[in-house]
Amino acid sequence: MNKILLSVCLAVSTFYTMNSAYAIDAKYRAKLERSGCTQVSELQGCDVNKSKAENSKAGFGTDKRIISNTYAGKWIAKNSNSEQTVSNILVDNKENVWVNGQKVKSKRSDGGLIFKKGFISYKLEGDPTQQDKSYWTDSDAKTSGPIVRK
Template identity: 35%
Template sequence: MKKRFITTLTLAAILISPAHAISEKYRAQLERSGCTQVTDGNGCDIHKTKAQNAAAAQKSEPAVADFQPYVGTWQSLDQNGKAIDTFTVTRTSVKTRGHLVEQARVDNGRLTFRVQAAEFNLLPEGFGSWLTSTQSGAIKRH
């Protein structure tokens, strides 16, 4: 009985004691720099001030995408020519069913993006193609 009581008391003391995951020095550096523990290793420098980190973040932000040659409504077709899906391309985004698509970018003169397992390639001339591991088809602009 005494053994169980001592074990329970020890376990309770461990559980209620505060956990200090980071040192006070590191905490102060994070506060001064405007970084968090997550961003510290992802481009935020704890040895710089908040203003210096903000300026560095603005310089490293990629330019806004320009999908101007692809603007319009596009329709993906299966191998039989039946319409499957519709995409809306604006100057800065690509959407299907009201949702942004994944990884939209212009590469080698074509707009490429992903929707689930399918990869789409649009050409400024108004046509393109799509491909999955088991199917493929065409895309045309309306």
């Protein structure tokens, strides 16, 4: 009998301990929602007593208009020997790609955006610190060169 009673008491106390450890107070949750903060951003300085707009001005939260794609923009593929322009590349925020005014299919692979037009394959590096490593390769002429942001 004592073993059963002890097991029940242990199970009940474990249940209450586990549930209370993960609970967020309803008032605190409402403050988080109103302020646009998360528990992590609050630790970084986001003020739960301010509005979303005030915290956004302070640099917290996500303003979807500010977020852009790292590939977005104008790029120029140049010949490494002659510095002549091989292609003009345009990438929008949805990763739609145009090469010399013609839309081409693109895909993310190996840390970059890869696309092809004719015999020329292009790779744009997604990491802003590695964008100087973007390149193109012509499989027919066996030439290659850098791609730079315009």
